[in-house]
Amino acid sequence: MAKAKTGTVFFCKECGYESGKWMGQCPACKEWNTFVEEPVVSERRSQGAERVRVPGRGTAPVHISDISLEEQDRTATGFGELDRVLGSGIVRGSLVLVGGDPGIGKSTLLLQVCRNLSMVGKKVLYISGEESLKQIKMRANRIGTITGELLFLCETNLDLVRGAIENEKPDVVIIDSIQTMYREDISSAPGSVSQVRESTNLLMQTAKGLGITIFIVGHVTKEGVVAGPRVLEHMVDTVLYFEGDRNDSYRILRAVKNRFGSTNEIGVFEMQEKGLEEVKNPSEMLISGRPREASGAVVACSLEGTRPILLEVQALVTASSFGMARRTANGVDYNRINILLAILEKRCGYAMSRYDAYVNIAGGMKMNEPALDLAVVMALVSSFKNREVDPGMLIFGEVGLSGEVRAVSQAGQRVAEAVKMGFTACVLPRANLEKLRGEKRIRLIGVENVREAIEGVF
Numbered sequence: 001m002a003k004a005k006t007g008t009v010f011f012c013k014e015c016g017y018e019s020g021k022w023m024g025q026c027p028a029c030k031e032w033n034t035f036v037e038e039p040v041v042s043e044r045r046s047q048g049a050e051r052v053r054v055p056g057r058g059t060a061p062v063h064i065s066d067i068s069l070e071e072q073d074r075t076a077t078g079f080g081e082l083d084r085v086l087g088s089g090i091v092r093g094s095l096v097l098v099g100g101d102p103g104i105g106k107s108t109l110l111l112q113v114c115r116n117l118s119m120v121g122k123k124v125l126y127i128s129g130e131e132s133l134k135q136i137k138m139r140a141n142r143i144g145t146i147t148g149e150l151l152f153l154c155e156t157n158l159d160l161v162r163g164a165i166e167n168e169k170p171d172v173v174i175i176d177s178i179q180t181m182y183r184e185d186i187s188s189a190p191g192s193v194s195q196v197r198e199s200t201n202l203l204m205q206t207a208k209g210l211g212i213t214i215f216i217v218g219h220v221t222k223e224g225v226v227a228g229p230r231v232l233e234h235m236v237d238t239v240l241y242f243e244g245d246r247n248d249s250y251r252i253l254r255a256v257k258n259r260f261g262s263t264n265e266i267g268v269f270e271m272q273e274k275g276l277e278e279v280k281n282p283s284e285m286l287i288s289g290r291p292r293e294a295s296g297a298v299v300a301c302s303l304e305g306t307r308p309i310l311l312e313v314q315a316l317v318t319a320s321s322f323g324m325a326r327r328t329a330n331g332v333d334y335n336r337i338n339i340l341l342a343i344l345e346k347r348c349g350y351a352m353s354r355y356d357a358y359v360n361i362a363g364g365m366k367m368n369e370p371a372l373d374l375a376v377v378m379a380l381v382s383s384f385k386n387r388e389v390d391p392g393m394l395i396f397g398e399v400g401l402s403g404e405v406r407a408v409s410q411a412g413q414r415v416a417e418a419v420k421m422g423f424t425a426c427v428l429p430r431a432n433l434e435k436l437r438g439e440k441r442i443r444l445i446g447v448e449n450v451r452e453a454i455e456g457v458f
């Protein structure tokens with residue numbers, strides 16, 4: 001077993017757990033083969049975020065009624081979609097981590113935010129460790145003219161970066177990306193666990209101390225987490241993920257942690273020639289271009305935060321040529337698909353185990369709301385029977401293991417969205433019908449179990 005050389009220590013790449021010797025499995029997060037060797041960080045530095053002090057505030061406790069919530073602490077970013085995910089705008093003195101695959105559009109999004117903020121009189125400093133000033137200028141030219149006070153700096157030494165921030169005193173700072181930044185007093189390479197952790201720590205102190213909002217860009221590893229330890233996510237106030245299919249132009253912004261708002265909300269963007277454009281009506285985008293008269297396609301409604309979103313569930317069921325049926329799931333949970341297929345087999349008598357089944361959410365969306373269950377089941381049945389579902393019909397409901405269709409939350413909102421989008425019929429859990437008695441604009445078909453739903457749809 002490897003032992004640390006003098007002056008080095010082992011870190012878990014996943015959670016930041018520190019150990020004097022190498023270990024196969026991390027005792028903290030139970031991940032395998034995640035330990036890396038790095039030079040020791042002096043005691044004073046390795047304390048984490050707890051040591052951050054907010055100057056200007058005494059150590060005396062404050063009565064709750066004396067704490068004021070100043071409304072002006074929030075600033076709109078000029079992107080309604082981003083503001084919603086952040087919880088109505090950016091908060092002064094907060095640290096926001098924006099993660100995502102390379103090339104997904106993180107730098108473009110933040111540059112556009114900088115442009116918007118500088119136009120409403122905010123002073124913005126964009127620090128890039130990845131691109132030259134020329135490259136940034138070229139990108140800026142694509143997104144339109146910038147007139148406000150927007151400063152750029154190409155630098156990777158974080159101590160110099162901090163100096164620049166203290167000199168310029170901007171309102172908002174962008175660090176693109178945290179993996180390129182390093183601190184001189186830490187000898188490990190940029191992007192290593194201790195560098196990323198200590199750099200974030202310094203940025204945290206800067207944000208809180210000077211009351212500056214700092215956005216940090218973080219690259220994502222194969223496993224889909226921001227490279228560097230999880231502790232990074234614990235240290236920052238908000239963690240946003242920018243996701244989407246690189247071949248598709250749609251991008252989804254999702255909050256996975258937010259100290260200032262809900263984490264259910266999503267923002268939808270489209271990458272265009274002139275940067276990112278907001279998609280104000282995702283339902284329209286997701287169900288446009290859907291095939292007519294094709295079996296296996298069903299429109300469902302998922303509730304993302306406060307917003308109902310219509311989307312198309314597609315299924316393809318074909319006779320299996322091998323002993324074992326193949327299943328794939330795109331955009332929905334694979335295990336959930338297996339459960340739904342088992343329910344169809346056992347409760348409704350469809351011999352699904354002899355068929356391959358492929359399920360996909362059109363538009364590259366990832367959804368895991370149980371309310372999609374019934375739509376997935378109906379798409380599977382539709383493809384199995386090779387009979388199309390009425391294109392004017394919306395289907396939602398959670399399916400339980402005995403094939404029962406269970407009530408979902410906010411059925412009224414989902415139905416209203418269907419009406420808005422011109423749907424004429426809706427299959428939904430019977431338990432949800434009660435509250436929708438007065439609904440005259442759309443035909444509502446309440447069902448109690450999957451068998452009833454199949455009868456109602458076909």
Ligand code: TYD
Pocket residue numbers: 100101102103104105106107108109139142143271272273274275276
């Ligand atoms: P970028 O913001 O550089 O991604 P990240 O910072 O997440 O690595 O986005 C790069 C991609 O976006 C690149 O493939 C080019 C494309 N793009 C457009 O399609 N339109 C534009 O206006 C811009 C600026 C980029």
Ligand code: MG
Pocket residue numbers: 103106107108130176
């Ligand atoms: Mg970038």
